[in-house]
Amino acid sequence: MTGNDYSELLYLLLPDGYARTGLRLNAELQAEGNALANAERSAQDVLNGITPLTAVALLSDWERVLALPVSTGMTIQARRQQIMAKLNETGGLSRSYFIRLAKSLGYDVTIDEPEPFRCGRNRCGDRLWVPEIIWVWIVNIEEGQVPVYRFRCGSSATGERLMSFGQNMLENIFRDLKPAHTQVVFNYAGSKTE
Missing domain, CATH: 1.10.287 (Helix Hairpins)
Known part of the structure; x- marks a missing residue:
């Protein structure tokens, strides 16, 4: 009224x-x-504001409670997606968990876990990794995997662009959830590391 x-x-x-x-x-x-x-x-x-799917005015409260970073220029849709991804985190250390998490954010990824060169197992021409490479895992992201947010009535706010390209939330979420003793590397070239 x-x-x-x-x-x-x-x-x-x-x-x-x-x-x-x-x-x-x-x-x-x-x-x-x-x-x-x-x-x-x-x-x-x-x-x-009870649910982030319909929240507008209270999105900042959701982000504060979940300790999420907010970049200037993020659309409401991107902010909602980031909140939902954080709420859907169940935790896990397996490759399949991180692949499913990336899929929920709209990314198709593969994960490589390189191993150091070992005599009797590797052969001539294989990559020579240092022994500490066992603590590194590589996330391969296909080219063109940046989320696109189109302006929608009811999901966007006045003053937002008609189309924007989201920041890569995948890196922030993976770095937040990865085991503390490991290092994650993101490969955007689309070529797999062997």
């Missing part, structure tokens, strides 16, 4: 005999009607 609707309702609640022509009375009713309309909008924002 609008402020005018509420001021009409408030006028109907007045006792009989009040003249509608009073300038102060009309100003008071309009002010009270606007306050009620603002309270209704705020209540709707709180109701929408």
Whole structure:
């Protein structure tokens, strides 16, 4: 309802005999009607903020609670996707867990775990890795895997671009979840490391 609707309702609640022509009375009713309309909008924002899928005004609270970084220029859709990815984290140390997590963010990745050169196992022409390479894993991301966010009514806000390209949330999430004793390297060339 609008402020005018509420001021009409408030006028109907007045006792009989009040003249509608009073300038102060009309100003008071309009002010009270606007306050009620603002309270209704705020209540709707709180109701929408219960889930990040519909949150707009309370997105920053979701990001604060989940300790998520927010870059300037991120669209509402990108922010919602980042929140949902954080909420869907179940934890895991396996390759398949990280591949599924990347898939939920819209990326098709493969993960390589290089091993040092070993006599009897490797052959001439194989890559010579240092022994510490066992603590490194390489995430291969195919070219053209940057998320695209198109402006949508109901999912975007006034002033956002009609199309924007998302920051790579994958790196932040993987670095946050990786085992502490490992190092993750991101390979965007699309060529697998052997």
